[in-house]
Amino acid sequence: MSPYASKTDVPVERTKAEIERVLDKEGASQTLFGRDGSDSVVAFTLQSRQVRFRVTLPPRESFHVTPAGIRRKASAIEPAIRQEERRRWRSLLLQIKAKFEAIASESETFDEAFLPHIMLPDGKTVAEFMVPQIEEAYASGRMPLRLLGGAS
Secondary structure (H helix, E strand, C coil): CCCCCCCCCCCHHHHHHHHHHHHHHCCCEEEEEEEECCEEEEEEEECCEEEEEEECCCCHHHHHECCCCCECCHHHHHHHHHHHHHHHHHHHHHHHHHHHHHHHCCCCCHHHHHHHHEECCCCCEHHHHHHHHHHHHHHHCCCCHHHHCCCC
16 A cells, blocks of 8 residues: 555645645644754644644655665656655645544544644653653553653
8 A cells, every 4th residue: 555645746835835724724823834954844823732743754865765675766866755755745734634624523622633743841742752751651561750740
């Protein structure tokens, strides 16, 4: 099975504009598209929450070989990178639309739908804060104190 939008020819800028329209329609403010190192970032404020999504591309070296394991010609590497970038942006648009649909359908609240991407006061997202603690809990079999709200 191919990843979603693996053949898309929709330019990244058009997808960003679609994301911005969705966010505007839903009442988001302080919408930002930018870069953080090698990642692209979409951030916005909605329902008193700051939300951040990252669009991360695999390392450039990973494009030297196709998913089928065939070595790419040097001239095909850059087009493959651009294709993957377009695909990942289309995927993000779908994710954001799906979250708002879940909220509209009342199957999730805003916080439930966007929880991993909500930014905490230190600038980390909930996922960036929680995932290491979840890994620790599974590895040790014990709940980490920070996960319970206690001192670490």
